[in-house]
Every structure is written in structure tokens, then in C-alpha cells.
Amino acid sequence: MNNSIMNRDDESAWGAGRTPAATDATAAAAAAAARADAIDWTRETFASALTWIANAHATREAVVHGETRLTFAQLAQRIRAFARGLMSLGVAPGENVALWMSDSTEWLIARWAVPLVGAVLVPVNTRFRDSDVAYVLGQSEATTLIVQERGGGSSARGVRYFDILAQLDPEWTAQRRGAWQCERMPALRRVIGLPTERTLPGGMENFHAIEAHGKSCLNDGALERRFAQVKPDDVAQILYTSGTTSFPKGAMVRHGALLANNHYAAQCLRLTSQDRYLSCVPLFTATGTFYTLAMALSGAAMVIADQFSPQTFCECVERERITVSFFVDTIVQDLKAFPDIGKYDLSSLRTGTGAPLPTASFEWVSHTLNVPELVSAYGMSETSNAVVRTRWDDPYEKRARTNGRPVRGVKVRITDIETGKTLPAGSVGQICVSGYVVMKGYYRMPEEDRKAIDADGWLLTGDLGELDDDGYLTYRGRVKEMIKPGGFNVATQEIEVFLKTYPGVRQAVVVGVPDARLGEVGYAYIERQDGADISPFALQQYCREHIASYKVPRYVEFVDAWPLTGSQKIRKLELRDRAIRNLTPDGDAPPHTGADAGAHA
Template sequence: MTSSLNTIPEVLLHAAKHHAGRTAIEENGVCTDYQDLPHLVLAVTRSLMALGINKGDRVAIWAPNGRDWIIAALGIHCAGAVMVPINTRMKGGEAADILQRSGARVLFVQPSFLGVDYPALLAPHRPASLEHHVLLGQAWETFLALGAAVSESSAQARAADLQANDLSDLLFTSGTTGKPKGVMSAHGQTIRAFSEYVKVIGLQAGDRYLVINPFFHAFGYKAGWLTCLLAGATILPHPVFDAEAVFQRIAAERISVLPGPPTLYLSMLAHPKLAETDLSSLRIAVTGAATIPPILIERMRRELGFSVVTTAYGLTECGGLATICDPEDAAQTIAATSGRAIPGTEVSIRDPHNRELAAGGAGEICLRGFHVMQGYFEDPKATAEAIDSEGWLHTGDIGVLDAAGNLRITDRLKDMFIVGGFNCYPAEIEAGLIEHPAIAQVAVIGVPDERMGEVGCACVVLRHEQSLDEAGLILWAREHMANYKVPRMVRFYEALPVNASNKVAKNELRAGFV
């Protein structure tokens, strides 16, 4: 169906032609038909062209999930520009850093969301390289009026000029160095990977997909709304995760596709009105985590009525998708593994000397194939560290392949921990906390938490004659960094334990929490 499509604009035009009369996006009762989508998108493209945006220029989006986000993103793609999504939880300085390092010339930004004034947050840090910011909603018509100077046929020609290997997006992901790095992905590799995803999960035209995962993340963007365009499904954006609101929307809006973290399904199963609520529309669930009890998979099938339940594994550096379980697999396989490599790609488990291990051996998960990123933006050193001379992407995750080729993730080489679905990188958080005037040294570790899975704990050594308590540091951190990065616990030490190389022995710090 979509194998001949090479670019996201081609996917858009194909969907408009083949799914005319179906709803592409439904938000607050407003339905946007597939056949009307190209005209709306090209209006954005025309205005970007009027602002002088050329092929390869970077254009950023800083906004919650919504209809405007999708139309702006597709407008950027059709202009041949590279989309740079920004995490809505970031503070002004964090967003400015990504804008500056990506060289973004235009920013689409939500004026306010959940009481946060995004333009005001950015104003003190705004980089000189950012030429324009466009307020979604209130100033949208003013922006679109700029496009009157550019014909729709010119915008169509710009979109048609794109090739499969042209960059589509730059998703910033943190690494062990503490600074987020821009992952360069191309149109063709994204379409090929998520066409496979559509096949495996059985997504169909007319399915109603509630996209809870944030659009700034590959799960919400590529496995979310872009996947809907590939299949002709209806996108229902969900801006803030709230288990109760999601539960109510399923019945009211006849949701059939509901990917999310295991906590989403656990909260649904525990809902007091589960037995009396009509969840019969539900069909497809996709989840992922290091450990999922098999009973959860069985209960999702039996009590929530999902006929398709699967788990997947991916990271931004491979476009968000590397392996996926066959929904026909046993509950034990779906719960305990992340499935097999998608067609056209390989998974290899390798030892510290980069030698392949036999089935059953634990080592670093390495990936190779069409889906691997083109590299980190303007960072050849980090790219060379991540992708070896044979083309293997070293993920930093530890795993095991079974005899059938199913991948089981067992640990992380890097110190990363996951808070409520968000990857947290200690080096990045430590770089932020060390700016506190009372802190001499800090190490951040992930510790177990019953509700969130893991939370961050800051292990702190204070400067001489300085005082600081747990509540004070957490309050300071909330003002300076995205909420998911803020440590939930603080422990104070006279000195941090170190190993023979004089590096902080985080395993000793973690041992105190087991």
C-alpha cells in the first residue's frame, strides 16, 4: 500500500487521495477530512517560503499534542525543512539551547498551556539565530496571510522536490555527555519502518487512535500521528495524560487504538467503573518497558477487550522502532521480550570488545539497518562513538536474544533511568544541579518507585559552610529544569564513594536503596 512512498509529503497526498471522506484529525468535535489536509498544510508551507525558509532549514515546534501541531509539522515537511520538536516540559533555557544548536530559524509555539507562558519563558534566553516565532491559535491567521505572496503550485513543487534520503526531523535526545544531541532522520527510513509497524499491529483505515504519547517524542510522532496517515486512521490528539480523562474518552469517542505505558493499562484495570463502562471499541494496544507481568497482557486481552496487544523496543537514534512482538505470540513472550527485529534490520548482542555473542548471552544491544540515524547533528565525534565502522549502532542498553530472535532488555550500560515514560540522563541533570551555589558535588541515580517505576535521587556533597535541605533543592530544581528531570529525593553525603579510577561509584550509591 505505502511501499512506493518515499517522503512524508507523498504520504500526505496519498492519504488525501485514498482516504477522502474519512476524518484525518478530530479535536474537540472538529473533524478535518483527509482530502482537506493538503490545502491546510500547504498554506503553512507557503507562509514558511514567504519567510525565506529553504530546503534543509530547521523549523521548531514547542507545543502540546494538537491539530495545529500536526498541520505545522506537515507544513514544515512540505517546505523541505527539517522539523525540530521541543519537549513541552522544558524550561526557557533548555528550549533555547536546542533552538540555538539546531540553528532553527522559525519556532511555532503555544502561547500558554497549563498556566505556562512559553514565549515569556523563552524571552530572556532567545537565541539571535531564531528569526521568527509564530503563536499557534491566536496569531495563526496573521501567519497564514503571509503565504498569499507564494502560490500553492510553488509549495507543491517544493514538496515534490524531496527525496527519500532528505532529512525530515531532528529529534534531540540526551546522552551521557549531559547535552542533548540532535538525531538526524530521513523521510524514507521513517516511512519504511512505520509501514512495517502498521502491518504488525494491523492498523486499518477508519481506526480511531488516541495519541497520548507526546508528539515531541518518536512514539507520539512517528508511531502516533504519522502512522495514522500511513493507514488512513483518525488521529485524536490527547494533550495531557490523565488516566480518568482517557478512560472517559474511550467510551465517548469509540477509541480503537490506545498505545501507552504499562501504568495506563494498570490504571484502567483498577478503575472503579471498569465493569460498567463500554470499552468494546478497543482493539489495539502497544506498550513497552523492561519488565511487564504476563498477567497484565492476559488481563488487557480479557478485561479491556484488546484483540491486539504487543510490545516494542526502539530509541530515537533508530527512528523510534527496532523490534516488535508478533501479536499472535504467547502472553509470556509479549511480556518478557520486545520481539524481533523489523524487516531490513538486524539486532546483535555484543561483548565489550564488539564481538557478537551467541543466543542467550548478555551484552550490549547493537542495531544495524535502514532505520539507523544519519548521525548526530554537527557532532561527528559523538556519531563515531555511537555507530561503529561496520554500521552497528551501539545503544547502551544490555539485552539477550533468545533462539527465536526475540530481544529481552535486561539493563542499561548507561546510567539512564525512566521516570513515567521519560528517559532521564544523570549527566544532564547533574550538569543542571551543579549550578546551585551550595552544591560542591552531585551524583544522580535512579531508584525504584512503586508508582513511577523509577525516580531520580540526587546524592549531594555541600560546599564548605553552605546549607541546603531536600525541599529547598527540589524547589530550586523545579524552577530550572523540566519536571521529569527533577529529583524526587535528595541524600546528603560528606563525600561520595569513588572507584579505583576515581569515578563516583554509583553502584554503591544504588545499593543503599535496594
């Protein structure tokens, strides 16, 4: 393993944050963290990382799922066995292997084993159905599919995957092992099944049988010879974007980038082998796949819950003494509304991170839930996790109100949307990123590559942001979600965040609609909190009193539910189309229109 020291620039005091306490366990955890900090993870692969983790944290608990509890040594042994089994099936370096399973120990084993042998992991959304799955497996040219019979996690309660597979290929039970032929997924040759209720059909390999066979072959040296063929710059994973405005694109991310960026995430959270992480987001997501690495590299235990609910969260934190979790605003709102939250001992919680949270939600988690070292971040599938982060010891105001400074080895700049010129601090423009974290490209989409990455290697994120004088970034929404009333550029997220400060507003989404005079104005969709009585006029008046007139939504419509993607993101394009239809002469009854809302530029 390459143990060269990373260039820490102005961050030489990272180790100082891990002050050893009196206990031997704390001192050992701090020592292991310091050894991890001394490794240049950009030069490593999943194979070398697993070897280091298994040696450094052998006896520490690695994963908890139901009745299953494995140490890192035990988990590494199972990963190696399954990896060797994949080799026996003929899985070669560079092949794409799709993983379509709900959260489980087996998911985690496959997540590591696939890149271990030089193949490329393609996580598949467990909410997908036949059309979605056919697209991802077809576009990715996956040669192997790892699938369970029936779902059981938070993202797939009761879903029968084999039945969906039958929709894709009515002759699936007659397929031959290693020689699958399916018109909708032409590259597919092998299907590995994880049975729960019934016997696997003859053409499907058994997950546990592959693991058992691999275990019997571990001493033949073949796995180590394969490890030597895999390089840090090889693609380890293809992550498909959510596709809110187009077909999903598969971002190709590398071994070294994944390891280095997620080790940095562990540093920002001050993680050690004494931490315990509760996974609240599906593992197939970019976040899910990333934080499996951050936890393993720090020796932290990962606790997998079958499904998220406020009660399950509280029970798990209390029982497992969880110290770190992932928070998105949906989770925060559910926890805030849980009437029994005060009955549980949640005092073990120390830190966490998540998608950019509204300031009010960040404050609630920090102060009411009492998570003192909560941090923020901003990133995407295309960058192997975050490109900016706040650290556990950053000033509270920076952690609560910004997304952080660039991660080590990464540059971030803000550019004018139309000219591409770099903008000064305090200006809102497109976030552009360069450095080792930038993806290799989109799988089989060269035109999309040229749109996303310029000639100098800068990734044009399509996101809006603003850098302050201290170099901290604040995310302001999507470029395509920019509206331009009367010639003024306005990020819809800015309006959405403000609307959620009005009493009784649970969620707000703003889209742009055409206007004869101003060119474009805002159309706000509002979800009210239970029992809230909100007057559209009062809401618009509140806006007029506190924000620029051109930012005030011209229209307000109340909704009870949102159109969502498979990754549970709101489909803004669908909402915009609906708004435009509402405003046509033969459309539905128009929403409330403020007399002068947004009328003055």
C-alpha cells in the first residue's frame, strides 16, 4: 500500500481535532485515524483500501443489520469470497455489474466486491420498475445483474423484483446460466439472485453459493493477481443521475477519487472507529454509496435500518448509541412532527451531514435534537461526493448558513451564466469545479461530456452558487431553475427558502412561467403544514414586505402532494408544465394572483 503523506496545505492541524482521551479505546481510535490521514487515498484502489481497513479495524464492529453483526475482519472475508466467486463466473475487469437490491449486508458485500475485481458497480434505484430498469441496464451495457427476490428496505417495501424481471423477459425462467439473452438488455449475460421465499430458476446463479465457492478458492492467489490489474484511475462506479429533466446519465467515477473524497468527508465529521452511523437514505443513492466508504475508511460501524420512520430512527439511535447520521429536510420534518421524540435517549448523537438544509432545519437539528457538530456540504454524483464542506470545528454560522469551502485538492469558481467569466465574491453564478473529484465522463454520452466538462477540465455543474469573502460556498439552486422577471436573474431556491419562513408553510417550490410584460414571473406551489390556514394574499404581502418586488411570486397554488422522481426529488419540469396549462384559457382554474405581485421590476 502506498503510504505517502498528503499535502495538507493550511490544514496541518487536522489531527489536533482528535485529542486522545484517557481511555485506551479512544487513544487507539485516534491513532488509527492519524494513520488513515497519512495515506494519499487518490493513489489507492478498493482492494488496497479493504486490506488496510481489515487490518486497522479488524475487531471493530463494521455492520449491523437485523440479527447480523460483523466485524471488519469478518466483512472483509465475505467481500473477498464473493469477489473471488464473481471471478469464477467470468466477471472481467471493466465489465459493468448492476446491483438491484434493497439495503442489506449482502448489498454492502456486493458494493465492495464488484470494484475489488476491477468491474464497475452500477447501483440501480430500488423504486424503479420495468421501463426504468431496462433503460439503466441497457444504457450501461451491464453484463451481470445482482438482484434479490423481494425487497425489504425503506426504498422497496414488498417489491417483488423477480416479477419485474419477468416483465422485462417473459422467458426468464428458461434462460441458461452465463448465457442470458434479452432483447431489452442485450449485454446481459448473468443474473445472480438472492432468494428469500422460493427456489431460484435454473438460469440464475445463487448469491450465497457464489460466496461459498469463492471462499473455497481464496488461497489460490487468483484474487491477488486480479488486484494488481486494477489502477486508482480506473472507473469503480457508474452513478445515474435522477433525470428530472431528461433521461438519466451515468457518471463514471474512479477508485482513487471515491476513496480520497470520502476519507475527507470522514475527517470533516471527525469520525473514528468509536463512531456508529445510522443509514437513513437508501444505499443505492449517490449519498448511500459514498458514505459506506466514509464509514469504512474511519472504522465506524454502519447500522442499516430496514425502513425509515421517526420511531425507528429514535429506537435505533437509543439502542445502538448512534453518533452520526444523514439528515435531509424530509427526515427533519418527520422527526419534528414525531410526538414521542422526547421519550428516547438520543444523547449519543454528535454529528451528521446531509443535503443542503434550510437554516431553520439546521438549527433544529443542532439545538433541539442536540447534534452539536452538524456539518453541511454540497456535491453531486459527478464528483464522488462533496466538492465543498464545512468542518465540525467551523464557526456555527458558517456550518448553518453555507455549504463549506472546497475540499482538499479541488478548486471552485463562480462564473457568469452567459459569458463564462469568473465572478467576484458575493455574486451568484454557475458553480464550476476542477480537480481529482471530477468524473471521467458520462457513460456512452460524449455529447453530454462536452456540455459538462470544458477544455480545461472544469465541470460545469449546472448549479447556482455564491462564494463569500472567506471562500465558503452557498448553493442557490439550478441554473435551469433561474427565472428572469423584468431582466433580473433570480434563483428559484432563494424564493423557496424565504417562503418556508412563513408560518405554516411545510414545503415551497417555485417555477417560472411566461409573462407578456416581464418575460417571466414566479409561480409558487405551497404545501401547508397540518392545520395551517394560509391566505395566498397574506403570503404575497409578506413577500412584498421582505424581498424585492420582482422576486414575489405572481401566482400561488396550494398542493397536498408532489410529483417525485425515483430518487424522491420533486419533478420541477412537470410542475412548470402544469402551471403553464393552468394559465391557458382552457386550463384549470388559475391560482391566486396578487394584484401587484412581482409586477414591478
